[in-house]
Amino acid sequence: MHLSDFVLLLNTLWFGGAFIQFSVAQGNTLKILLPREERSNPIAPTLAASVAFLGGMNLSIGLLSFYLLAARPAFFQPIEAQLALFLFFAACHFSQFAYNLPVLMRGGRVGVAYWPVLKGPMLRIFVIDAALFVANLGVALRLALSS
Secondary structure (H helix, E strand, O other), X not given: OOHHHHHHHHHHHHHHHHHHHHHHOHHHHHHHHOOHHXXXXXXXXXXXXXXXXXXXXXXXXXXXXXXXXXXXXXXXXXXXXXXXXXXXXXXXXXXXXXXXXXXXHOOOOEOOEOOXXXXXXXXXXXXXXXXXXXXXXXXXXHHHHHO
8 A cells, every 4th residue: 555545544534533523423522612511501502513514524525535545536647636635635634733723822721712632532633633734745745756
């Protein structure tokens, strides 16, 4: 298995898992995002339902990764296409990692706002998105240097 295939597989699994987390397990996601004392807030069900959109976006990205890995479409054969798509995947992971940096800099959960970045599921998300950003960027740089 080539490095690019392995990274596509990781993308597929990660974005597929994010779909399940945000669209299927919305109640679990709410527990991550809101402290216990705020879960009875009348806005909580709206927040839980709204994270389904995040799941939909992650599903689309995961399906694209799976399609590229499984079908090997002709348009994905040129190095330029691979470079563009691995940069796209890197940007997807970076955006999810980068939006947690300000939360981390403020010390994570502040009162009832934000979520704990340095513990529990958010730490796992933070670290994996950073690692997959680096992995996708690494594949893109390798492709750029080989062309």
